[in-house]
Every structure is written in C-alpha cells, then in structure tokens.
Amino acid sequence: MTVTYPFSAVVGLDDLKLALVLNAVSPRVGGVLVRGEKGTAKSTIVRALAAQLPQVEVVSGCRFACDPGAPDPACPDGPHEPGEHRLRRAAALVELPVGASEDRLVGSLDVERALTEGVKAFEPGLLAAAHRGVLYVDEVNLLHDHLVDLLLDAAALGTCYVERESVSVRHAARFLLVGTMNPEEGELRPQLLDRFGLTVEVRASRDPGERAEVVRRRLAFDADPEGFAAEWAEEEARLARRIAEARARVGAVRLPDARLRQIATVCAAFEVDGLRADLVTANAAIAHAAWHGRDAVTTEDVRAAARLSLPHRRRRDPFDAPGLDEELLDELLRQTSGPDDDVPPDGGGGESPPDGTNPDISGLDPAGQERETGATEQTRPGPLAPPEQPEGPGVPTGRREDAGNGGRDADDARPEETGRRSGDGSGQVAAVAAPYRVPLLKVPGVGEGAAGRRSRSRGRHGRGIGARLPQGKAHDIHVTATLLAAAPHQARRGRTGPGLLLRQDDLRQVVREGREGNLVLFVVDASGSMAARKRMTTVKTAVLSLLLDAYQRRDKVGLVTFRGTTAEVPLPPTSSVEAGAARLRALPTGGRTPLAAGLIKAAQVLRVERLRDPARRPLLVLVTDGRATSGGDVDRAAALLHGTASVIVDCETGPVRLGLAAHLAARLQAALVPLDALSDLGSVVRAHRRAG
Numbered sequence: 230m231t232v233t234y235p236f237s238a239v240v241g242l243d244d245l246k247l248a249l250v251l252n253a254v255s256p257r258v259g260g261v262l263v264r265g266e267k268g269t270a271k272s273t274i275v276r277a278l279a280a281q282l283p284q285v286e287v288v289s290g291c292r293f294a295c296d297p298g299a300p301d302p303a304c305p306d307g308p309h310e311p312g313e314h315r316l317r318r319a320a321a322l323v324e325l326p327v328g329a330s331e332d333r334l335v336g337s338l339d340v341e342r343a344l345t346e347g348v349k350a351f352e353p354g355l356l357a358a359a360h361r362g363v364l365y366v367d368e369v370n371l372l373h374d375h376l377v378d379l380l381l382d383a384a385a386l387g388t389c390y391v392e393r394e395s396v397s398v399r400h401a402a403r404f405l406l407v408g409t410m411n412p413e414e415g416e417l418r419p420q421l422l423d424r425f426g427l428t429v430e431v432r433a434s435r436d437p438g439e440r441a442e443v444v445r446r447r448l449a450f451d452a453d454p455e456g457f458a459a460e461w462a463e464e465e466a467r468l469a470r471r472i473a474e475a476r477a478r479v480g481a482v483r484l485p486d487a488r489l490r491q492i493a494t495v496c497a498a499f500e501v502d503g504l505r506a507d508l509v510t511a512n513a514a515i516a517h518a519a520w521h522g523r524d525a526v527t528t529e530d531v532r533a534a535a536r537l538s539l540p541h542r543r544r545r546d547p548f549d550a551p552g553l554d555e556e557l558l559d560e561l562l563r564q565t566s567g568p569d570d571d572v573p574p575d576g577g578g579g580e581s582p583p584d585g586t587n588p589d590i591s592g593l594d595p596a597g598q599e600r601e602t603g604a605t606e607q608t609r610p611g612p613l614a615p616p617e618q619p620e621g622p623g624v625p626t627g628r629r630e631d632a633g634n635g636g637r638d639a640d641d642a643r644p645e646e647t648g649r650r651s652g653d654g655s656g657q658v659a660a661v662a663a664p665y666r667v668p669l670l671k672v673p674g675v676g677e678g679a680a681g682r683r684s685r686s687r688g689r690h691g692r693g694i695g696a697r698l699p700q701g702k703a704h705d706i707h708v709t710a711t712l713l714a715a716a717p718h719q720a721r722r723g724r725t726g727p728g729l730l731l732r733q734d735d736l737r738q739v740v741r742e743g744r745e746g747n748l749v750l751f752v753v754d755a756s757g758s759m760a761a762r763k764r765m766t767t768v769k770t771a772v773l774s775l776l777l778d779a780y781q782r783r784d785k786v787g788l789v790t791f792r793g794t795t796a797e798v799p800l801p802p803t804s805s806v807e808a809g810a811a812r813l814r815a816l817p818t819g820g821r822t823p824l825a826a827g828l829i830k831a832a833q834v835l836r837v838e839r840l841r842d843p844a845r846r847p848l849l850v851l852v853t854d855g856r857a858t859s860g861g862d863v864d865r866a867a868a869l870l871h872g873t874a875s876v877i878v879d880c881e882t883g884p885v886r887l888g889l890a891a892h893l894a895a896r897l898q899a900a901l902v903p904l905d906a907l908s909d910l911g912s913v914v915r916a917h918r919r920a921g
C-alpha cells in the first residue's frame with residue numbers, strides 16, 4: 230500500500246492508509262476519524278488519497294454530480310433525460326472549514342425569494358459538492374455540534390435535506406467522510422464519535438532520522454508539488470487500479486456465518502453499544518477481503534477491521550483512554566477462528582506474529598508493515614494471561630476495572646485507593662472516586678455564546694419564542710408573522726388574485742432561545758489544608774464530576790490550582806475533558822494556601838479568554854475552604870473578578886467551622902455550595918439508579 234508513502238515518519242500511518250483505502254473500496258464502511266497531534270501530515274495524506282479515487286462520470290451542468298447511469302430522481306437540477314451530456318472528472322475533495330455556516334454546509338433555500346417572487350431558489354452547499362467524493366473536515370472536534378449533527382445525518386442517510394419554513398429540498402449526498410482532530414484541543418461527543426466508521430490514532434515519530442527525512446520530502450514537495458507527484462505517479466496509478474479492482478469485487482465477497490459470529494463475539498466482548506459496531510466491522514472486513522483479492526472474509530480480515538472499528542466504540546466515558554487491547558482481540562479471534570478459514574492469509578508480510586502460536590492471525594498488513602503497537606507498548610504485560618472466566622463460553626471480558634456503570638456503585642462506596650506520590654516529591658496525589666451527577670450551575674442572564682446546555686442564550690439556535698424585524702438580510706423567516714405584517718396592506722397594494730402581495734419590509738425573523746455553553750473555570754485549592762487524603766479525594770471527585778458535567782453541557786473548561794507560594798494553570802481553557810481529568814488525577818497537593826494568587830491567576834486567564842472568545846460567558850467555580858495562609862491580599866484579588874459569575878464550593882468540614890468561604894462568597898457575590906451538597910445529590914441520583 231503506497232498512499233503518499235514519502236511522508237511516513239508517523240506512527241499509525243499504515244493504519245491510516247488502510248482505513249482510507251477500505252473506505253475507498255466500500256463506502257459502507259462509513260468514514261474515518263483521524264486522531265493525532267499537530268504535524269502528523271494528516272491532511273496531506275487525506276488529499277493524496279482523494280487523488281487515488283476512481284474518476285466519476287457526471288451529468289454535465291448538474292450541480293449535484295448526478296450519475297448519468299442512475300440520476301437522483303429528486304435532483305433539484307433534474308429531471309435528467311437519458312441522452313444528456315456527460316463528462317468524466319476526478320472525484321471531488323471538498324473541505325468543510327471549521328467556521329462554516331449551516332447554509333454553507335447544507336445549502337441555502339432563499340425563503341425570501343420563495344415568498345416574494347414565488348421562486349424555489351436553492352443554492353447548493355458543500356454536501357452537494359462532495360457527492361460521490363470526499364468530504365474532509367480538518368479539526369472536526371472544533372465544529373459546532375449542530376453542524377456535526379447535520380454532517381453525520383447526511384453521511385448516514387446519503388441525502389441532504391434542507392427545510393426552511395415548510396419549503397424543502399432533498400438531494401443525494403453520498404461521500405467519504407474523513408475527519409481529523411487533535412484530542413488535546415477537545416473531544417467529540419461519544420455518540421458523534423460512534424458515527425465515524427473507523428478511527429485511527431497517529432502521532433509523529435520520535436526517531437530523528439525518520440523525522441528529518443520526512444521534512445526533506447515535505448520541502449521537496451512544497452517546492453515542486455507537480456514534479457514530486459510525477460515521481461510517485463506510477464505507484465499511485467497502481468494503487469488507483471487496485472482500489473478500482475477491489476471496488477468491482479466487493480459486492481461479491483462472502484461473509485461466512487462463522488466469521489459473522491466471530492465479529493459478534495468480538496463486539497460483545499469489547500462491550501460496544503448497539504449493533505453499529507458489528508455492522509461497520511462486517512463491512513470493513515468485507516472491504517479488506519476485497520482489497521486482498523479474496524472472495525470470502527477470513528479471520529485476518531475480521532482482525533484488520535476490528536482494530537479500526539472498535540477502539541472508539543468501547544469507551545464508556547470520556548475519562549477512559551482510547552485504544553484497543555490487541556492481546557484480548559487476538560485471544561478472542563483465536564477462540565473463535567473456526568473451520569471457515571479455508572483461505573490462508575496472503576502472507577506478503579513474511580513475519581510471524583509476536584507469540585508465534587497463532588498462524589491464523591497474522592496481525593500484519595500484507596504489504597509487510599509492522600503491526601502498530603505504540604498505544605500498548607508501555608503496558609504490554611508479557612505472556613497472555615488466561616481468560617478470567619474459564620467456564621462458560623470462555624470469552625474474556627473487554628471491560629477494564631471501572632469502565633462502566635456496573636463497576637461504579639462499588640467504587641462509590643469505597644473510593645479506590647490508587648493514590649501515589651507525585652513526580653516532584655513535594656506533594657501527595659489523592660485518588661479520585663467515580664464521578665456523580667451535579668446540580669446545574671449556570672451563568673445568570675441571557676448570552677449569545679456557542680450552542681451548549683448550560684445557560685440561557687439568544688441566537689440562531691434553540692426554540693422559536695417570537696418574531697422581530699430582521700437586521701440586514703433576512704434568514705430564518707417567521708412565516709406567520711410575515712403574513713400578518715403583510716395582511717393589512719393588501720388592499721392598498723392592489724391585490725386582486727388569490728396570492729398575497731409581499732414586500733421586503735414585511736419579512737419577519739424568528740427569535741430563538743436556547744442554551745449556550747460557557748467557559749467554566751475551576752480554581753482549586755490544592756494546599757495542605759485540603760490535602761488530608763480522604764478529603765482531597767472528595768474534592769477531586771467533586772471537581773471531576775463538575776468536569777464531566779461541563780463536558781456533557783459542551784462547555785469549555787479550564788483549571789487553575791494554587792498551593793505553596795504560587796498558582797498554576799494545569800489546564801488552559803479547552804473543550805478536552807480527557808486532558809482535564811488526566812491533569813486532575815495527577816494533581817499533587819500540600820503546602821501553604823496562596824488564595825490571592827489563585828484569584829489573580831484566574832482573572833488573568835479570564836481576561837485572555839475574553840479576547841479569544843468574547844461571546845462565551847465565563848463561570849468561575851472556586852473550590853476552597855476559604856483559608857489563605859500565604860501570598861497577598863485576598864480582598865484586592867477578589868476585586869479583579871468583579872462582575873464574573875461565580876460559585877464557591879465550600880470545602881470546610883468538621884464540627885468547628887470558620888465560615889471563611891462564606892465571607893469570600895459575599896466578596897465575589899458568588900453562590901455558595903457546600904461540598905456535601907454536590908455529593909449528596911450524587912448519592913441520591915445513584916440510589917435512584919440502583920432502585921430503577
């Protein structure tokens with residue numbers, strides 16, 4: 230396999246190429262999500278693949294890329310007659326920019342023209358342009374959630390549907406969806422993650438030689454893209470032919486019953502939700518078989534498919550690390566590889582699997598690349614342990630200790646004692662128990678921030694609550710209000726026929742109210758006064774629960790901590806809860822309490838964020854017992870936060886209380902929430918869950 234192999238100092242590159250090829254072979258695989266840090270040439274590789282896709286034949290002049298052999302009956306540019314002009318062109322590669330509007334993506338229906346001129350005017354969007362090609366979304370995790378929803382709906386249905394005020398247009402939109410993301414900049418919601426057929430993790434190689442070579446090639450490529458491409462043209466032509474052959478074959482590939490049961494067993498053992506994983510794995514295995522010229526799916530195909538289709542589906546909450554336990558996968562495949570494997574692996578690899586005991590499961594791409602073990606190399610335990618439940622069907626479970634809700638109740642009662650010393654030796658690290666649901670904390674008033682689920686907002690999204698005159702070009706027309714505005718003038722405008730006479734100034738626009746996500750900045754006291762292990766576990770669990778809540782409400786979150794003499798920002802504002810959870814778990818505690826420093830640092834972070842994302846309103850969540858034993862005047866520091874919506878989680882416990890947090894809350898005009906109130910609510914929720 231050779232897609233852009235000049236750019237190969239990337240760990241996980243072979244997986245990425247394979248995932249893209251499987252999608253090119255069978256559109257049913259459902260797209261690829263590429264997760265990885267910056268500088269891994271993700272987009273170069275995707276663009277290069279698009280160049281390998283077979284050309285498409287289209288009805289000339291059709292803006293919706295209709296196939297002359299089978300034109301879309303609903304095509305807005307149709308109906309197309311059989312004899313119409315046709316042309317061959319490259320499959321499209323359409324990039325969806327992160328800041329695109331909804332109209333840009335799905336197209337825009339000009340309701341204004343429909344009402345005033347009686348014309349159904351549809352301007353196609355990027356989904357139409359991407360039909361029968363690739364839709365590429367760089368940084369898909371930074372797209373607005375509603376755009377991601379539209380995108381994935383279209384990808385799932387193969388159509389784009391636009392409706393505005395009961396005027397609607399539908400057209401075919403089948404495309405290979407490829408997204409990239411840097412997980413450190415924010416996660417996708419799990420249900421959206423699930424909509425990508427395959428995922429691949431890539432990261433830059435740490436090998437200096439490889440890195441230098443790639444940089445050299447990139448420079449050569451950038452200096453002379455055409456000359457560079459010519460050098461690889463032959464390889465690319467070979468690849469394109471192979472993809473075309475596999476495409477022609479894929480419809481005839483058999484999925485033997487034994488292999489289907491194998492897929493079901495693997496998916497069940499990895500505890501994925503629903504049947505989507507089984508379907509994607511089956512389609513990817515079929516594509517993989519076609520890619521290797523086989524007419525029936527083998528265990529090797531199942532393995533290749535499962536490695537790409539399962540990692541993102543077995544995650545139970547955002548705090549689980551991604552990745553797939555490949556030893557478990559191999560064990561499952563070994564137990565279920567039946568007599569249907571009459572076709573031997575085509576064996577170009579020439580290298581035996583690591584343990585040498587299982588010739589059925591090569592784990593190698595036939596082109597001979599090594600299996601990628603980067604994700605598990607740290608934790609590989611050596612010889613494979615026997616399955617935990619030898620009786621019964623003998624299928625080991627894919628669940629890690631506390632991966633799901635099932636293991637959670639036990640953890641709630643007895644926080645796991647996984648505390649350890651921090652690296653710098655200057656503090657201790659308290660454990661974190663399972664998170665619980667917290668009450669809604671929100672910013673008062675009405676904002677205009679990004680769509681989310683926390684505070685009230687007015688904007689283009691949400692429920693319609695009224696109508697108003699548009700400012701500038703009208704969109705989101707409120708039809709009833711528009712008709713009512715026009716009605717009194719009909720006689721004066723000389724109306725005679727059945728239709729209303731509408732004018733521009735009759736148009737009214739919907740006023741919507743919804744919810745916005747906020748910037749939730751946690752400011753956490755990590756000093757010695759909080760550091761008694763039990764107590765810090767409670768505090769960390771509360772913050773983790775708030776963090777999970779922020780994730781579900783699509784907030785941006787940041788974390789400021791203070792202890793000793795200074796405040797730090799272990800997590801600058803981001804939408805990545807994973808990063809926040811990781812930093813929180815590892816957070817050392819101990820030392821004095823520089824409360825003022827923490828407040829000053831929080832004010833600095835908020836000032837920068839106000840510049841970056843002015844519409845997103847901040848909510849400060851200060852977790853403290855209110856004590857300050859070092860560093861600066863608390864009242865003066867608190868004044869810097871004047872006007873910021875704040876909540877203080879009061880961590881003071883014990884029979885004698887000083888009420889210092891309450892004093893601070895008065896200073897900040899903050900709501901005061903006792904720590905117990907957060908966890909009490911959590912235990913109520915858990916009790917309900919148990920009873921139900």
Ligand SMILES: [Zn+2]
Nearest residue numbers: 291293295304
């Ligand atoms: Zn058409």
